[in-house]
Amino acid sequence: MRPTLAAAGRGRILFGGDYNPEQWPEETWQDDVRLMKDARVNSVTLGVFSWSKLEPEPGAREFGWLDRLMDLMHEGGIGVVLATPTASPPPWMGRLHPDTLPRDADGRTEVWGGRQHFSHSSATYRRYAAAITEDLAARYGTHPALTMWHINNEYCTFDYGDEAAAAFRRWLREKYRTLDALNSAWGTAFWSQGYDTWDGILPPRHAHYLKNPAQVLDFRRFTSDMLLECFTAERDIVRRHTPHTPVTSNFMPLWIGQDAWRWAEQEDVVSVDLYPDPRDPLGGQRGALVQDLTRSQARGPWMLMEQAAGPVNWRGVNHPKSRGLNRLWSLQAVARGADAVCYFQWRQSRQGAEKFHSGMVSHAGEHGRTYQEVRQLGHELARIGSSVTGSQIVSDVAILHDWHSWWAGAHEGRLSAEVDLPEVLTAWHRALWEAHLATDFAHPEHDLSGYRLVVVPQLYLLTDAAVDNLLRYVHGGGTLVCGFLTGVADEDDRVRPGGMDARLRELFGIRTLHEWWPLEAGETVECEGFRGTLWSEEIEAEPGVARTVPYRGGELDGLPAVLHNGRAWYVSTLPEPEALRELLASVAEGAGVRPVLAGLPDGVEAVRRGELLFLLNHGREPVTVEVPGDHRELLGGEKVTGSLTLGRYGVAVLRS
Known part of the structure; x- marks a missing residue:
């Protein structure tokens, strides 16, 4: 039997986020633990982009700082989702091994200096990725702070280079066996595209006019499969060391590059990153779509791996979240099946490309609105966790x-x-x-x-x-x-x-x-x-x-x-x-399908999860909701009979 999210949560809603302490002096770490405990944070993800810190030169290992962090988290009662750092190879890898770098459809090489700069088909990349994963699993597999493995991050690399071309041909030969079968499937009689040798087949690179759509379709299938091979290779390594520790890798919401149905079958925990636009009047619905899809892929409880406590940094204009919106969307995720509510990231960075992407602790510090809202949410999640975790949503x-x-x-x-x-x-x-x-x-x-x-x-x-x-x-x-x-x-x-x-x-x-x-x-x-x-x-x-x-x-x-x-x-x-x-x-x-609750005002969402009824007001004005019968509201502890009022972005969690 596979390990589950329940094994990591132990009856709690996991609450926390990506923690990147290597960006900060060590004297900050103790203060981080103090603030985490105050906010009821019980889970952090370590090491997502730490490859150059762990392996500063080929074959070297620098684990001392991570040893101290793992111990510190355990002493603070905070579990660790330990990541393999393979989403962002160190600069030395691309410099010494150009075959590890991907190329786009126009033939341009993507170099180091950003992230996800790896060829999924490169044997060299895969060898280094396996080695660092092996050493992490061997060193920390028995550490008491470890609760889950997080493989790579947001797999999203397309590669049209020579390494990918050779792998694409191998993939096609395995699928079609003969060139006649490939030519038939691709309709190569059109535009004189018939292939007489496997070596003549390339990825769908830049073309004079329209590309063969069947070739493009197979290349997308191939790309999803190659990335999945990278994931399962690292997954199998950590499973060998820690067979009872769940493994995940985070999806991007409704992203075109992965066959997420197939990927979900290979994960112990299905997780997603979710960033609705706070200015979008339908942001709550767009979030609900991703939550429903992720829950369906997981066939049960799932993990919100990343969200923003405030603004992101990659929209044209990056607006903050209005007061209460972070709480509303977080509890919406719980209502729709999440047993983990996490963020990118814990402390907002002062340098780098994402220094204006919000953190649970913003540049304003612990007295800022962002942290105070996070702290309130953490206490509320702790209050309802044992009542909701593991429960299901029934849909007709x-x-x-x-x-x-x-x-x-x-x-x-x-x-x-x-x-x-x-x-x-x-x-x-x-x-x-x-x-x-x-x-x-x-x-x-x-x-x-x-x-x-x-x-x-x-x-x-x-x-x-x-x-x-x-x-x-x-x-x-x-x-x-x-x-x-x-x-x-x-x-x-x-x-x-x-x-x-x-x-x-x-x-x-x-x-x-x-x-x-x-x-x-x-x-x-x-x-x-x-x-x-x-x-x-x-x-x-x-x-x-x-x-x-x-x-x-x-x-x-x-x-x-x-x-x-x-x-x-x-x-x-x-x-x-x-x-x-x-x-x-x-x-x-x-067809005999009934609403979750009849007569709801516009903008109010009702979700029944297990024995609990979640009511969420996506509007900026208070509304009164009729709820027949007697209930206990779990967030505030009040008794509710007949009706209740939800304030702006208000949420109620009712038990009959």
């Missing part, structure tokens, strides 16, 4: 998402550059979020039988197994709602006859899909009862499919915008937000 709705479909649909020669899958996904999740319906995410080949409603915002690429799975779900009594541009291509990005898989056309009652009609930015199309955005389609319905919503006016006048055939719905445009919410709420009600 699943949203389907697949990275391979995203990769294929994002190619250069698509019908509309305005169609951005994350924004389409966000629009559909927002509709369900505003309808107060609890949602999971699932892969299109996952078992869907436990859900009353499955929604597909967009899955341009669907394997035969995925199509069969959707048909099996509907024929088994489930309700399915699909958005536009779904089921267009197979796994090789080959357009299916008729422009949509024939089995799906039959399921939705589509006789013929004549033309796709993408819309310009800001353009809308009139439909009966609502307006559509972004996309429209010229569809002919099968005779007898009478339950349709037609387009009104223009080229598509009278043709179906929405088809409803039994338990299957097809939406050929993107309805404006209110219309999409009403549509999905109506379909959900017909």
